Structures are given as structure tokens and as C-alpha cells.
Amino acid sequence: MTIFDKQNELKAYLKPFLQEKKTIGFIPTMGALHEGHLSLMKKSLKNNDYTVVSIFVNPTQFNNSDDLEKYPRTLEVDAEKIKSLNPEIIIYAPSVDDIYEGKTVSKSFDYDGLEFEMEGKHRPGHFDGVGTIVKKLFEIVNPTNAYFGEKDFQQLAIIRKLVKKNNLPVNIIGCEIFREANKLAMSSRNERLSADERTKASIIYKTLVEAKNLFGTKSANEVTKWVIKTFKKQSVFELEYFEIADEETLLTCKRKNKNKKYRAFIAVFVNNIRLIDNISLK
Numbered sequence: 001m002t003i004f005d006k007q008n009e010l011k012a013y014l015k016p017f018l019q020e021k022k023t024i025g026f027i028p029t030m031g032a033l034h035e036g037h038l039s040l041m042k043k044s045l046k047n048n049d050y051t052v053v054s055i056f057v058n059p060t061q062f063n064n065s066d067d068l069e070k071y072p073r074t075l076e077v078d079a080e081k082i083k084s085l086n087p088e089i090i091i092y093a094p095s096v097d098d099i100y101e102g103k104t105v106s107k108s109f110d111y112d113g114l115e116f117e118m119e120g121k122h123r124p125g126h127f128d129g130v131g132t133i134v135k136k137l138f139e140i141v142n143p144t145n146a147y148f149g150e151k152d153f154q155q156l157a158i159i160r161k162l163v164k165k166n167n168l169p170v171n172i173i174g175c176e177i178f179r180e181a182n183k184l185a186m187s188s189r190n191e192r193l194s195a196d197e198r199t200k201a202s203i204i205y206k207t208l209v210e211a212k213n214l215f216g217t218k219s220a221n222e223v224t225k226w227v228i229k230t231f232k233k234q235s236v237f238e239l240e241y242f243e244i245a246d247e248e249t250l251l252t253c254k255r256k257n258k259n260k261k262y263r264a265f266i267a268v269f270v271n272n273i274r275l276i277d278n279i280s281l282k
Helices: 007-019 035-047 065-070 075-085 096-100 126-141 150-165 188-192 195-200 202-215 220-232
Strands: 002-004 024-029 050-055 090-092 145-149 171-175 237-246 262-270 273-280
Touching (some): 007 090, 024 126, 035 050, 035 075, 035 171, 050 126, 090 126, 145 150, 150 273, 202 262, 202 273, 220 237
Parallel strands (some): 002 090, 050 090
Antiparallel strands (some): 237 262
């Protein structure tokens, strides 16, 4: 199995493949890999000549230093999982200095307003950090296709906008949310939950499903009030936000329009661990 920690060495390794016009699939991750990540790799393996996985906890997309410090880092375990799936997958696990070359700061990006909704309201500068690292990784790997899970649906929309506005030659492929047995969306942060918290976190998806059902007959405002009321009854969970938004613009739904697609988004804290999820309302 091939693991690189320096971008110049990875670029040199991939250069012949690019010259031969081989297809490269790319999955950028922050490690602590789970079945959701592996499902993205399986899609890439099926549809590309080569697959690259990056494992890098990006400091510029964390607006909470405590969250950055506690984010799980499990490179050896991650490498074994990847090797078990397919030893030909190429791993790029750089240091902060290799990526940022001594200047660990974000660039500013304009995503036509997508960055100001939901996560953008609650995590200032987050999407500048996301744009900075994703653009850097695309320039290093030069992938044909890049795979992202829909759990971070807003991030997926922003990366698509980034690619379009910067004319980056990569095809962005969104993949369905992978869930645990109790329907909790798989996330690296789930590893920080206790067994009891993990079990009780099923309330997040259950709430989204019921919100979807209610949206068939109720207004977005009525559904939102119901969700807020539901979480006020929960002692373990603190609702940060719930929003019903237009899938294309991510603007909050004020009045339903039958010609638009809507999605419900939620962010919840449990013991200072932040969990997000979403569901299509069509």
C-alpha cells in the first residue's frame, strides 16, 4: 500500500497516470474513517483507474479550537481499513506544514451567498477553510472525479460552486448518507459519543422523518416550531438549529413553492459534540 505525506512526492507519483489520461477518483477525508467513507471509496474504485484518499484534519475550517483538539486522529487504523478494502488505494496523509507551507490561513471565497446560510451562520469562516483545503487538494491530486457524502449537504453545494466559479476540471459526485443501525448519520464525531448517547441520538433522524411527514400538510414555520418544541423536551440534546431550505439556494423556506425542492437541515449538540444531518422533503 502506498502512503504519501509530502505533496511533491504524490504529484510525481501521479504524473504518469495523468499523462496517460487515466481517471483518478478522490475522496478527501479528515480521518477516523467509517463505513460511509468506505462506501465512497467503493464508488471510486468501481468508476476510476486509480483512487486517492486524503487524511488530513484541516485546522482552518474549525472555528472552535476545542473541537479541533478533540477531533479523532487514527491514521494507523484508517490505513488498515483502506488496505483491507483495497491495497491499491493511494493515501495522502500530509502535515499542516506540507499543505499550508508555513501559512496556516484561509483564503476568502464567494459562494454566491451559500456560505451565509445554516452552518455559515453558526461557524464563522468555516467555508473559507473548506474552500481553501479542497482547492489545494484538487490542485495536488488533479482528480477526474471527487466523492462527497450528502450528510454535509451544504458543504457539497459549496464545493460544487467552488469548482464552477474557479473552472476546476473535476466532476463532483454526491453520495447518499450512510447510517448506523439506529439511523444516526455516520460521522467521525460519533466516536466521541458514549454508547448511551449514540443510542439516544436516533432522535435526530426520527425527528427529521416526522418533520418530512408534517411538511406535507404544514408550513415550514409550523414544522420548525414543532422541532424546536420536540428538542426542548430532550435533556441530553441541545438543538442549535433546524431549517427547511431550498436545495439550490439554501435559503430558508418562507412559503412553499411546488416547483422547488426542499430539504430539512439540523444541527444538535450532545455533551459538546456537534452532530448534523439532513433529509430531502420531496
